[in-house]
Amino acid sequence: MPFHGADLKQISAVEMALLGSFYCVLTLQAALSLAMVHAQDDQSGFISIDCGIAEGSNYTDKKTGINYVSDAGFIESGKNQEILSTYKSNTLDFQLRSLRSFPENSRNCYTLRPKQGKGNRYLIRARFMYGNYDFKGQPPQFDLYLGNDHWSRIHFNVSLEMDYEIIHLTSSDYIHVCLVSIGLGKPFISALEIRLLDSTMYANQLQSLVLFERTNFGTSETLRYADDKYDRIWNPIALSGITNVQTSRPVSIGPSTKEQVPSKVMSTAIFPTNTKNDLLYTWKATSESEEFFMYIYFAEIETVKSNESREFMIYLNGVNWGGPISPVDHTTTTYFTSFFNSSSYELTIGRTQNSTLPPMYNAIELYNAIRLQQRQTEDQDATVMWSIKSTYGIKRNWQGDPCVPNGSVWDGVSCSYNDTYNLRIISMNLSFSGLSGEIAPALANLTMIQSLDLSYNNLTGSVPNFLASLDFLRILNLTGNSFKRPLPSKLLEKAKQGSLALRLGPHLKKCCPKGSCKKNKNKKVVIIVIATVATLFVLSTILVVLWIAKRRQTQDPSIELRKQCFTYSEVQRITDSFNNVIGKGGFGTVFYGLIGDTRVAVKMLSESSAQRYKEFQAEVSLLMSVHHKNITSLVGYCDEGKHKGIIYEYMANGNLGMHLFDESPNVLSWKKRLQIAYDAAQGLEYMHHGCQPPIVHRDVKCTNILLKKNLQAKLADFGLSRAFTTEGDTHVSTIIAGTPGYLDPDYFTTNRLTEKSDVYSFGVVLLELTTGRPAISTDIYIIRWVKSMIEKGSVEDIIDPRIQGEFETNIAWKVVDIAMACVDSSSVERPTMNDVVMDLKKCLKAE
Template sequence: MALFRSFYSVLILLVALTFAMVHAHDDQSGYISIDCGITEGSTYTDSKTELNYVSDAGFIDSGINREILSSYKTDNQDFQLITLRSFPQNTRNCYTLRPEDGKGNRYLIRARFMYGDYDFKSQPPQFDLYLGNDHWSRVDFNVSLAMDYEIIHITSSDYIHVCLVNIGLGNPFISALELRLLDSTMYADDLRSLILFKRYNFGASETVRYEDDIHDRIWNPIENIPGLTAVQTSSPVLGSSTKEKVPSKVMSTAMKSTNSTGGLWYPWTATNETDEFLIYMYFAEIETLEINQTREFNIYMNGLYRYGPISPIDHTTNTYFTSIYNSSSYQLSLFATKNSTLPPMLNALELYKPIRLQQRQTEDQDATAMWSTKSTYGLKRNWQGDPCVPRDFIWDGVNCNYNDTDNLRITSMNLSFSGLSGEIAPALANLTMIQSLDLSYNNLTGSVPKFLASLDFLRILNLTGNNFTRPLPSELLEKAKKGSLSLSIEADSDQDTDACHKGSCKKNKNKKVVVVVIATIAALFVLLAILTVLWITKRRKTQDPSVRDKFIEPRNQRFTYSEVQRMTASFSTVIGKGAFGIVFSGLIGDTRAAVKMLSESSAQGYKEFQAEVSLLMSVHHKNITSLVGYCDEGSHKGIIYEYMANGNLGMHLFDQSRNVLSWKKRLQIGYDAAQGLEYMHHGCKPPIVHRDVKCSNILLNEKLQAKLADFGLSKAFTTEGATHMSTIIAGTPGYLDPEYYTTNRLTEKSDVYSFGVVLLELITGRPAISTDIYIVNWVKSMVEKGSIEIIVDPRLQGDFEVNTAWKMVELAMTCVDSTSVKRPTMNDVVMDLKNCLEAEKGAKPNNLNQNMSLSLESMSGPNLR
């Protein structure tokens, strides 16, 4: 009985140990596994690795979800490589990771990319990968191969920012982002970060990673090398307790020379001659040796002796480490010694390029305060990555002290007019070096917290335009009374009388009266100006019938932000979204206007705002939207232009509009838009290239007259007689000229290509890109079938003139020729559309089955044959 109890106790212990081992094996603490591009809130466990993945939506604010084309999907493909997040906006987009173990730890960080022609360009982009403020690598790869970029890094901050930077060679994207906590002893030869160059498992036929490798390193197989043969063992290889913890499954395979006295070579080529390489070589004897057999060899790098003689230990891992640099090509060589009866053997190899990162960043205390503030108020500003660095991408409204050699500190923050609600965020108490804080004109409520008085360096505090309860903290008012703090807040409560009758609150009350008087006078002046303009406009309309359908004559007037607020009823009605912000409905007197306000998270920003205002001031044409005025007041920037009652062209073609545009109306819209573009190319001195011609940038008034809009990306040929200019790629996928994309050479023909795509959309009723179909390729394939019926929008139910339809298709396909010199000019396009329109007006209704002999025989041009 005692024996049974003893056996039972041992059995329970074994079960407990087994459970603990399994639990430890499944433990993914210290892991962050992100599948980029899957639906927000989604999670899943990968069936191949048992790793738990989450959506990237909680780690970044920008980008759009996309998916690789089906032709690039394979059965054995990692699931994380099917979806991706693309970044057509913003120069710099950052994922922010905050691992539980925090700073001072060594992490493996892996960014994974699979292009798979997701954007239908068959042209993989190139872009830069950054770790915080430090350059990590240039991402460059082909269409069909997945690429992993990996770095081993000791963090000096609780925050890890992985940033993708657009360098003008296509839109950055990412498929997966993975972080793995490593033991502090691993790869710990110095404090530099290690960029992975190669990691190979010799003699293997399949990739090894988690769960076989508890640190989820990806060991790529090498099975076939001329002159070498693969060997393996079914017995476990010891050594997981060694510093680099190479898994037994990796060490259980190896490669050796087929000649018993031969050598083993592994060559590679450096990207740059100055690159230094750290080389980790792993050896274990996995063959059963006879008594008279010996395996012994020396290690050479580029012909120079490094280690030896080495005799691998039976089923036990040994690691050898060396470094080498200042060469364009390298060769690791293993040569058997005279005493050896067996050839050299190599189990695994890792190559790293060490780099020393500056790791200049915002002090964690300040960074935590900023992230907490962003979360508390749900701010949608372009706040990504580190708040203070790089300086070119400092967070909007934030200033930092860059003089100290230590981590950066935040010295001022402006959140005026940011739509904040609720109480003042407690996290702001941690901004201990802040000197100026502006929270004015929000909807903040509750009491003003005492901690604001405890911020020793705070000199300016603006709380105007909120709904705080009273009284104010006496400590705060005391600092204001002494003059050590400039406090701005309405003094409209008797409860503050005792505390501020000698301070600045009373002065603010007087100032408020003065501001009200000035604002009233300004409002009367603006109202008088508006009435004058309306009277002049009305008189002109009465005298000249040809201008009765025009909007207010362009005034190029500068409006104040308060005027814009009034004309939009505090931005109450959204009517669209432009290239750099939201478009609101507005009223100037009794006349409607469209007010486009620059978003603080805008991908384009102030330069594009200036470009659009200056262009609309100088360009006047019946097919270009007219400028009414603009607002440029601090962080508030907007454009006020004529109201277009029927929205944009895309709303009528793709958004399930009940009113289907007739064929004749489509021709007219195309002709209108072409005339606006022709004027920019040939009527302006210097010529102007729009750079973003698309359906959503063609607006329609109450009579469905088309006008070009959104000129924030437009470029003028500043050099007289120039035929092209070199610029960073800009535009919209699906409309972008492929020649411009690959050469960066912008010409007027780049707009012609985009307009050709618009014509195809007018003809077919299809968007430029839908699911995995690009409209240009689709129309080409339909033209080859010779039937116009399957090309023209089926919603027209055959109500169109066949000859005109073929001519339209021919013109559109010529516009989208891949070679720009073969495309027509906009002068030619306007003439052809005018002829089509005149032919349509004079044509008799015909049966769609007639005249079908035209098809390809009636058309010319290389794209249609």
């Protein structure tokens, strides 16, 4: 904001009472009276974070004496960086030399919890210094949010530091400062600071105040802590046509000043060198609706003789705004006002006719007033979520507020948005999250929870009684853990009454000698993990009957396992005597069937395919232990004499190949293709990185990607799959297996099977999805064809022409890049499925 110095501007004195600002101050202050903790000189009200320094680091700043810590304890995403040495001047604050950048995620949040808690007013300051850390010479632009509320748009040049401040009355114990990408470069931050203010400071309003300018006149020195115990930064300004004055005596706080302006700030002031002139201060608003709050601080710091007087008026855009004002000797007086409805402003301080001395002032603060919604998760629920994250070491992208904004709700969490104020968590799905130990007591405080899924973890100990005391809990899934018996009687009673759907998991069953399966009600409920294929099929000893409960986004809720082992006569009834054929292959025939009202697909191994019995065993074994939303679910199997069959959930839309190539009448849209690719990639990622030991599919291709009615994709056909059975294995030596066109050349030449073999096959599938061409057609290999088209430089010639240009060019290029990286001839150069999933997720979001 420019200061135009002391212009020659003579005005007449107008007798006018000071506006009723102080009355407003007192009224609003009474309405906001809260028991608050005063900020102390010992930094007890400070949180000072140096972003980008090593985890666990801390230091005391030599300039200010402020104690800074690493930001590693406040955020999990981002990358530590340093500005270039060219910009590390001796005058640059130490905490601006490092930064944390955020190349991943569109929204990254710091979460802070001041020990003084909610109901307090804080100064929150985010600091930025670009310093060409990324060698691009082009500073990014991005948005700064306070929780779910927009704070400011961040933009700056290469060499200047920028500070963004907001004064905020909190309604929650948690403060979330979020950096949000707007597609104009990667967000970053250099430092983050929170300062507890006194309860009386800036208490004349209900809005939050975004700092526009804080200026200390009459000095060339920047002042902050410890001169200001609240660590406000008071910047000097160089002016012409004015005279600086200062005093060595302390300046006290007057009764009208609640803002605790430091004595050192008030000990300097300015007045026009030509004592007949006025002081002029101008600035521009971004819009006429932008509301300003202005605090002007006066103190007489010169010796005024008995025959002298200093008296002046305040004008805004030529309108008499207040006065006459006479500064009090070495005592601070505050003039406060608010205004809007102009695109530019001119503040004039003019002497009255009775004044023998020129006008003067010591400091000014200008703020933009904004009203924030402050929609946040109820503190009690938020505390539980942070406790759960810490207790179990959950490695999800859990950042910021659990419930807001809607687009960034924590993975696995659902919230109630009916309340007009704080939000409540009503559902939590922690299935397949690697939890171990006992059920955390903190869950007792999720008093509004309706559904809790803890299935398929490594939880042990007793099921706690408090679960029966959660009044709104309607669904509780404890499947796939190792809890002690007995269960709490109150919990079982609620389940018996029907007020709680209690899911406990698979039951131990035996198989009769002739293969018919009967329940044994005297056996305890257990899960038998079959370690090897041989053990699995010693059916005279063990029969596993598994009830599949609702898993985190892994099962179609319509699929319920009646039993895992089926007799041949039962399979005949399910398939209506094998009357409805829906597929054929080298393994045998696939039939449509019904178990009750549930549709299934039954794959029967033909008697002439005895050599495939090992694949049959392998697939059943794998599907017994692997559960994921993008992997076809096992309903059961039959292994009775020469009759071998596998029963799957029914996939109404068949396989991907049926929809993709020229003979298909229905053309898949570009977005749907991306979603199918993303679905299939997630299934492979789970096999590679979510299973212990990791599993290689070994035959990824379009016909082994099945589609549900809504076109959700699931991997299928695991007869060739292999697991790395020894911890630390990086490959398996095996006989070549797979499908021409999808087969990894590294695997083909070395017999060394790795996860990257699946990545190669997936890359071919991704090219098929992109181009609409099969892997091999008329002796033209799809990879060679795409390479030749890339050289021509037009992605439009690569994408399936049936899409008719309904795609975004940059996203299309990115998808082609992902696919070509996957099919790199060197397996070492290929990405992992983790990388592929992240890249496809970004493409899908962008689309």
